[in-house]
Amino acid sequence: MATTAPPRHVDTSKVSFAFEPLTGIPGNLADQLSESIGNEASKQGLTLVRRVGAESTYRVNGYLSAAGDPSETVVFYVFDVVDNSGRRVNRISGSERISGTSGDPWQAVSSTDLERIANRVVVRLEAWLNRR
Template identity: 40%
Template sequence: MRFKEVARLARRFLLPVLALVLTVGLAGCASGSLTGAFSGASSKKTATAPVSFAPIIGAPANVSSQLSSQLLEEARKKDIQVITEHGKSAEYTVRGYLAASQDRNANKVAYIWDVTDKSGKRVHRILGEETTPLKPGRDAWSTFDETALRKIASKTAADLAAWLPKQAASPAAAPQPAAAKKRQTAPPPKTRKPKQVARRTPSGPIAAYVPAVKGAPGDGRKSLTGALRKQLAS
């Protein structure tokens, strides 16, 4: 009799508990799969707007070529989309201007990178300078080796990556219900058209301002600023 009572109690209490455990386990598996799906979708990387680099102005040909190559390398390290193929248009164009000078303590290269949109309007500017030790009998450009140019490229790419807007894939448009389509086919109510006022567009030349280059001892501040102004005006 005792065995039969134990079996009856087991069926009465253990079966509901087992059913509950199975239900919770299945729910956990389902939620886990959904979590994985959503986490995979949210981890999708966003790319920057594509850019292209224009030829560098103001530096010797060998310096411009070496710096351009290093800029491409540093930009790709920062996941910046760089357009190099002919026939493809970039969202932004980066134009570089360099000017070198010497003072009693060091050689200096000041650089300006102007970022323009498709219409040619400047939307961002990067300013900076790099120094190298003086070497007897050598001009400023000859002292800027691969290491010094790499610093300019790295700083420029970091600033550009921080500024560039990100582009995410646009979601697919959801289908409209039939009721919404019917409402769209109805003619819109008549409204009074406002009077158009002619807008005045500003005319005249646009002045470019070159701020003084900071951090240059002695006459370096004036010479660097003057060199940049001369380069931009040409």
């Protein structure tokens, strides 16, 4: 599905995003990533709704996975933005390469790595919202 721009009649200052619980990432890292997303959203001027079930303009579903080999870990991420009807209107995807690995690739992921992912996701959300 192609990404669509937000409707032109939407006042972007009144748009809000609700991030659903992240899928595929261990709980402690999900908490850190969620906090980093909140911090980045604040810096970018995006409004996040933090209460489960609260109304928002868009909901964001995040899916992450990690794979490692002896030299590096790669975190893959996909964030789907859906409207109130559940229709996907934007997809943000990418990967983050991290030096080193261990038996569990998630163990190589640091808070700095999560902050980079959060920054990329929020900057792309803001760019989409403002059609850059």
